[in-house]
Amino acid sequence: MTEQPFDIVVFGATSFVGKILCDYMMEHYGLGGSVRWAVAGRSLTKLEALRESLGKGADGLELIVADAADEVALNAMVARAKVMISTVGPYALYGEPLVKVCAETGTDYVDLTGETQWIRRMVRRYEDVARQSGARIVHCCGFDSIPSDLGVHFLEREALARFGAPVTRVKMGVKAIKGGMSGGTVASLMNVMKEVAKEPELKKELADPYSICPREHGFRAKQRNITGAKFDKDFGRWLAPFIMAAINTRVVHRTNALKNKAYGPQFRYDEAMFMTSRMQATMAALGMGVFMVLASLAPTRYLLERFVVPKPGEGPSPEAQRTGFYDLRFHGKADAGDVLRAKVKGDRDPGYGSTAKMLAQAGICMAQDIAKEDLAGNFWTPATAMGDKLIGRLEKHAGLTFALDE
Numbered sequence: 001m002t003e004q005p006f007d008i009v010v011f012g013a014t015s016f017v018g019k020i021l022c023d024y025m026m027e028h029y030g031l032g033g034s035v036r037w038a039v040a041g042r043s044l045t046k047l048e049a050l051r052e053s054l055g056k057g058a059d060g061l062e063l064i065v066a067d068a069a070d071e072v073a074l075n076a077m078v079a080r081a082k083v084m085i086s087t088v089g090p091y092a093l094y095g096e097p098l099v100k101v102c103a104e105t106g107t108d109y110v111d112l113t114g115e116t117q118w119i120r121r122m123v124r125r126y127e128d129v130a131r132q133s134g135a136r137i138v139h140c141c142g143f144d145s146i147p148s149d150l151g152v153h154f155l156e157r158e159a160l161a162r163f164g165a166p167v168t169r170v171k172m173g174v175k176a177i178k179g180g181m182s183g184g185t186v187a188s189l190m191n192v193m194k195e196v197a198k199e200p201e202l203k204k205e206l207a208d209p210y211s212i213c214p215r216e217h218g219f220r221a222k223q224r225n226i227t228g229a230k231f232d233k234d235f236g237r238w239l240a241p242f243i244m245a246a247i248n249t250r251v252v253h254r255t256n257a258l259k260n261k262a263y264g265p266q267f268r269y270d271e272a273m274f275m276t277s278r279m280q281a282t283m284a285a286l287g288m289g290v291f292m293v294l295a296s297l298a299p300t301r302y303l304l305e306r307f308v309v310p311k312p313g314e315g316p317s318p319e320a321q322r323t324g325f326y327d328l329r330f331h332g333k334a335d336a337g338d339v340l341r342a343k344v345k346g347d348r349d350p351g352y353g354s355t356a357k358m359l360a361q362a363g364i365c366m367a368q369d370i371a372k373e374d375l376a377g378n379f380w381t382p383a384t385a386m387g388d389k390l391i392g393r394l395e396k397h398a399g400l401t402f403a404l405d406e
Helices: 016-028 044-053 071-078 096-105 116-133 146-163 183-198 202-207 245-258 278-296 298-308 318-323 350-368 387-397
Strands: 006-011 037-041 063-065 081-086 108-111 136-138 167-178 230-232 237-240 268-275 325-334 339-346 378-380 400-404
Touching: 006 016, 006 071, 006 350, 016 037, 016 044, 016 183, 016 350, 037 044, 044 063, 071 081, 071 096, 081 096, 081 350, 096 108, 096 116, 096 136, 108 350, 116 136, 116 202, 116 245, 116 378, 136 350, 146 167, 146 245, 146 325, 146 339, 146 350, 146 387, 146 400, 167 339, 183 202, 183 278, 183 298, 237 278, 245 268, 268 278, 278 298, 318 350, 325 350, 350 387, 387 400
Parallel strands: 006 037, 006 081, 037 063, 081 108, 108 136, 136 378, 167 268
Antiparallel strands: 167 325, 230 237, 237 268, 325 339, 339 400
């Protein structure tokens, strides 16, 4: 097999996150340096505009034209990449052909999807294909779900070092967060609601905490799901629902399954938002509940899309991205009663400024740090594919910190 000319190709480079990612790549790696990269999308005009926006240093940036639905063009594109980075969402609408092509050709792939139902479909359809070809497919390489997945991985690593046993009960609380939402994220959420309306049985699948675990996972532990105001004694805080918990918890459970239940067969994990009072927690839970109800009904969903939520291509301003941040706290307890706490912090808007850096580093990590002979083809999670190597990259290059909370 001939060597691919590029370490990574960013597909969907003109999307909201794609542009942020390309800015980051130019600023930190430029062209002709330690990372060989190119950009791809369906519109040559938009790609040329992107290249121009990156400055004179980007004059030699290669542009690859490919439509998300054109498998011939996708095959030609992936043949030139060690790793494909995809920002083309909603993935349930546009993402499958590239996953299929990567799985068939043995090309590694990372993305930033948070669409649980789509991930499940991709695993069921292409897992065997990826195993045969050697393709390593890693979904959820943005704010959902790298901080959660690697945060638990870090906590478990430290627990084994200190206690000689895993912490089998882990909770994550969002202590502080500042960031906006882009139209792409909203579009993905709205598409899930449309799918549920067409296929009511999908609602049961989405409620299953083990929905993306391997079929033979065998987990039976009942998982806590924060849907209303709740006081947690371990954190000493009132909790409210965290919208990303629906995907993050599923990824963490898949990690445990792929690690042969290293966190324990009865491992339990949940996520929530810290609140200052019962009233604040109640209002936050109520607000989220009302929004989800409105989004689930076709007439009100249309009104939300038309007049309330951002449109695809829209999102936080550069200043909002720069001043955003997040602070996540983890509380773990072992079967013997030992307790360990950790914290994961990020220095940018979580969904976009930080996500773009995490996604870029995940792609580079797969291309440069994870040899083919060291990781077989499969649908992996960030923790099982990259683990400590990605943590090192994120701390050095992406503004994240992982630390024990003594």
